[in-house]
Amino acid sequence: METQLNQTQSPSFRPRALALLLACPAASVLAQSNVAVYGVLDSGIAYTTNTNAAGAGVTKIPTLTGSLPSRLGFRGTEDLGDGLQAIFTLETGLGVDTGNMGQNRLFGRQASVGLKGSYGQIALGRQVNMTFLATQKADVMGPNLFSISSIDLYLPNARSDNSIFYFGRFRNVSVGATYSLGRDSSAAGGPAGTNCAGEVAGNAKACRQVTGLLAYETEPYGVSASYDIMYGNAGAAGGLTSADNSDKRVTLNGYVKLGEARLGAGVIERSTRAATGLQQSDLYYCGISYPLQPLLTLDAQLARKDQKGSDADATLLVARLTYHLSKRTATYASLGRMQNSGASAIALDAGGTVGAGKTQNGLSLGLRHFF
Template identity: 30%
Template sequence: MRNITRRLACTAVLCGVPAMDAAAQTNVTLYGRVVAGVDVQTNVQRPDGGSGTLWRGADNQWGTSMFGLQGTEDLGGGLKGLFQLESGFGATKGRTNGDALFNRRAYVGLQSGWGKLTLGKNLPVADAVWALDPTGQQFIGSATLVRGRNWQGHDNMVAYETPNLGGFSALALTSLGERPDSASKLRKDAISLTYTAPKFEVRAVYDVARDGNGNYSDLFTASKELTLGGTFTIADLKLFAAYENLSAPDSPAGAPTRANHYWLGANYQLTPALTLIGAFYRVMVNSGGGNANLYMLGANYNLSKRTLLYASVGTVQNSATANFSVEASNNNPAPGRSQLGAYTGIAHSF
């Protein structure tokens, strides 16, 4: 931390900024995580119509590799200034996840006893679903059977989060669409309600994502999303259950307009270092979109507070008209085919 403060102070002097302002940022933190391993998926459909087994490096399957900076400044009277910059990347190729440098978070804000206001870019409110997912939203998890719908980020964001009031908290935001002809085109809005107690937690998350015409025209990209769920802890066992509904009433004729997705799962702390994971997910899509069942087993083993070994395996069973992948990816099987997937690797946090 001293080194970071010195660098900030030196940079401030070189840029003509008073050193005292930089030195005041004593709580600026550099953090991150690097994840890498191997991944395999069977029955991946090839362009020629055949199927094959795909072997590749694994980086974001268990969790995103990332690095970031965050900090706060005491402004007096209980008011703080804050910022966060965070970029996700794939360790197997060393590339950022998308074109933006800070593709996960890039915001500035103010915080007081009245809550927190942030402006900029952030992860989606629906990302809070990770707390309801026994896998923590791995690639074989709650994002799989909705084709990553709950991973859409928020650019041009204005967000307000309440303080924790007896275990209850709320978050509301809008993500401006930057269209001069309409305030609704490409806009996203969301609200999240959470109640946390020592042994259980319940969450409700509702968000909407509009297309370029301001409509809900695609179930997995421009739609309304509602998620309800909770967790319950009994000694070393943590139970998970959730329901998710997607709605796209403006979809083209004959295209799916609704999906119902639910899951059950558990984490079991077998030893202080070893956590076992088990989960079941099911999705049902109307208008011929079919249905699918996803089964997942996994384990996390902590070698230390910073280094972890992980292994996950899953299978998806598709109905005749469905082609969901076993992982939240575009490596789909042919309609009606099942698929097996597995990945294992190392994660190190700093």
């Protein structure tokens, strides 16, 4: 009877014991790790004039951004003891208009793993670089559909593949740097797919990128400076078809709070040594962010691109009203104007088109939700 009883109990006992054994490691991992799922969904409708040489306008639902680019992300930490943490980030861009992924990759916004401690953090992978971080507080419009991102499409796409990343904040001083062995593995085209995978035997300079940052920031004011140089290789976009070709940006940015208003300004100096020759430009911007009411914020920005040795300049003026329906949800309206001169053909909306030398006006209405 005892043997028979054990045999009849065994089939049910074994799955339960196995489930308990499998659950123990999982519970241990959950106790030590913290993983957050987060994201932004931002979409709207935009109308712009003079989208071609004939002066035709267009109404569309933008793909790249509204007030912020849409995204889905996973961020995790594990406590390793003595103040040291393991960290990771996986973040993909989304086109709410079509449901497509952004940046031509599964995790095109970020994919990195690293360590974080009192000395700062170091990580490996595809990551934002120091140009991206340098303008975050001074640029009041950020990656809005109408913003300085339209003048320099690299700014919201300042990320590097195959990069070693360091960032440290010591009281009010921040320092950071990235070094990429191959800055962009995608050949899909556009600012997020410039076809420079690098890591070429016998050509250590091919597709390398170096960025650096130094900043002093407090609550009422701050200033930051960054340096960014990327090299090319055969087949790379933007005329950087040799490792001897380069695209360099140096930025100086600052912000100050005056009462409830925050003012931000900066200059971005760019020098491109491409197969087509040397091109140099300065991009100046200044803006203000002011809460008209507790739930209503006005942002405005004026920017000017000066193309050296040419009359192909451009001037941007944009204003945005944002009404916060809750802590996570907001609706907004943007008005913008891009005045092109000479042969300049910079579109008001990021990723859009405009007739050469034409002034373009635009209106954007949208809804944004954080989760």
